[in-house]
Amino acid sequence: MAELLVRAAPAHSSSARLLHPGQIVYAVEDGFNHGKNCYFNADNDYALYVLKVPGVPAEVFQKYLQEEMDPLELVHWNRRLFRIVWEDLPRSARRGVERDGFGVVTPAELRRALEHIHTGAREGV
Amino acid sequence: MADRIRDVGGGANHYATLSAWEAGEQGNLPSLDERRIANCFAFSDTTAVVVAGWTVDATRYPMVTVDPSARHGGAWNTSAYRLEVSGAHAISIQQTHFRMEYVQVSVSESGATQRFAVDLPSSATMVGVYIEKCLVRQAPGSSGSGNLRGIRLGNGGTVFVSNTIVQGFRQGSGSGISRSAGTMYVHYCGAYDCNIGIGAGSGPVNAKNCWARACTDGFQGTFGAAGTLTDYNISDLAGDAPGTNVKNSTTVALVNPGTDFKLQSGDTAAKDWAPSLSADANYPVTDDFLGTTRPGSACDAGPHEYSAPPSSGSQVARARSRRMGALVQF
Numbered sequence: 001m002a003e004l005l006v007r008a009a010p011a012h013s014s015s016a017r018l019l020h021p022g023q024i025v026y027a028v029e030d031g032f033n034h035g036k037n038c039y040f041n042a043d044n045d046y047a048l049y050v051l052k053v054p055g056v057p058a059e060v061f062q063k064y065l066q067e068e069m070d071p072l073e074l075v076h077w078n079r080r081l082f083r084i085v086w087e088d089l090p091r092s093a094r095r096g097v098e099r100d101g102f103g104v105v106t107p108a109e110l111r112r113a114l115e116h117i118h119t120g121a122r123e124g125v
Numbered sequence: 126m127a128d129r130i131r132d133v134g135g136g137a138n139h140y141a142t143l144s145a146w147e148a149g150e151q152g153n154l155p156s157l158d159e160r161r162i163a164n165c166f167a168f169s170d171t172t173a174v175v176v177a178g179w180t181v182d183a184t185r186y187p188m189v190t191v192d193p194s195a196r197h198g199g200a201w202n203t204s205a206y207r208l209e210v211s212g213a214h215a216i217s218i219q220q221t222h223f224r225m226e227y228v229q230v231s232v233s234e235s236g237a238t239q240r241f242a243v244d245l246p247s248s249a250t251m252v253g254v255y256i257e258k259c260l261v262r263q264a265p266g267s268s269g270s271g272n273l274r275g276i277r278l279g280n281g282g283t284v285f286v287s288n289t290i291v292q293g294f295r296q297g298s299g300s301g302i303s304r305s306a307g308t309m310y311v312h313y314c315g316a317y318d319c320n321i322g323i324g325a326g327s328g329p330v331n332a333k334n335c336w337a338r339a340c341t342d343g344f345q346g347t348f349g350a351a352g353t354l355t356d357y358n359i360s361d362l363a364g365d366a367p368g369t370n371v372k373n374s375t376t377v378a379l380v381n382p383g384t385d386f387k388l389q390s391g392d393t394a395a396k397d398w399a400p401s402l403s404a405d406a407n408y409p410v411t412d413d414f415l416g417t418t419r420p421g422s423a424c425d426a427g428p429h430e431y432s433a434p435p436s437s438g439s440q441v442a443r444a445r446s447r448r449m450g451a452l453v454q455f
Binding site: 005007011012013015016017018025026032033034035036037038043044047048076079 | 156220
């Protein structure tokens with residue numbers, strides 16, 4: 001099982017170099033001790049949440065940690081090329097995040113919510 | 126202004142990694158009127174860190190420090206906080222106004238890609254970035270062909286580095302502290318066992334009170350004006366150290382070269398040789414890599430300010446005076 005740390009709230013700044021809502025901070029194997037502020041809570045204005053994805057190794061998510069670089073790779077643009085669309089996560093996962101600080105999704109459910117930030121293409125469509 | 130301090134990897138365990146702290150705490154700090162500080166505890170943190178996109182100013186910025194219980198103590202310490210990253214820059218600072226102190230950083234690369242322990246990259250112009258009291262090294266066993274560099278300034282701005290050791294950067298054309306553009310102030314640093322210890326390239330690097338030992342080239346390139354911006358440097362190589370007052374072919378005596386970078390009591394190269402930089406016009410530095418305050422003059426070159434342990438005689442005298450209390454006046 002992989003566990004994803006995901007940016008939840010906007011960071012009160014418009015910089016493209018910030019992590020924006022839905023962008024994945026890191027992917028780790030199941031059982032990782034994230035620390036209490038990684039679970040959805042008030043101490044950091046609900047900035048982060050954990051999403052658990054059973055049956056998928058963490059390394060699969062390297063693709064979604066890609067940065068966007070300029071064509072010559074001289075300038076970093078966006079921190080991540082993909083984001084998770086909160087509204088498109090299953091209701092049970094969203095409820096889990098809001099109640100427990102983390103949610104659980106299947107790989108297929110996650111793919112439907114993963115969006116390329118420029119093309120809007122969904123991974124699961 | 127308030128300091129918002131959050132624990133990483135211990136204490137209250139707000140975050141398990143520095144990268145999670147960066148992701149969770151990023152924001153508009155002038156608007157919040159805060160500095161945001163990561164207080165790291167003892168563990169091996171293997172997740173690469175990117176610092177980017179924060180809104181900051183000269184007094185309200187993100188900062189990484191290490192809890193006093195988890196500091197390196199002048200030697201690479203596996204009981205202290207370590208940022209140990211493979212296959213990526215360990216920390217990439219892509220914005221202005223950021224400080225980092227007491228952090229042990231190592232980087233390794235098994236392929237041909239160039240990696241930096243502390244990356245100050247081409248995508249940002251550096252202002253107000255300080256790297257202080259850190260131990261930075263190439264991870265032992267790194268086996269790739271890509272160049273490994275310690276602290277690397279890529280594209281302009283001004284970066285301040287003090288009381289920091291760079292060690293073991295041998296992979297590819299490895300270098301300890303280096304720049305390709307911009308200005309670096311490097312005060313009280315040490316470079317050990319690197320292809321290039323402190324590399325200025327076309328310059329300038331302004332290096333004061335530094336030493337290089339066991340490097341192929343201790344000080345390379347064009348340094349700032351000798352005597353004003355660059356001075357009191359020591360190298361064990363001939364004709365190497367830049368400045369007006371320098372020592373060449375002189376080896377700094379360390380407690381355990383390669384593992385413990387504190388000065389030996391018998392050192393005659395660095396001890397009491399350099400002027401204080403506490404009132405330096407460009408980058409004042411008042412302490413050493415243990416946080417010990419340096420004297421007002423006759424400082425030790427390099428990151429460590431040697432202080433003799435109290436003699437047993439004086440300890441006995443103090444204990445005796447405490448036992449005798451107010452009855453005895455010394």
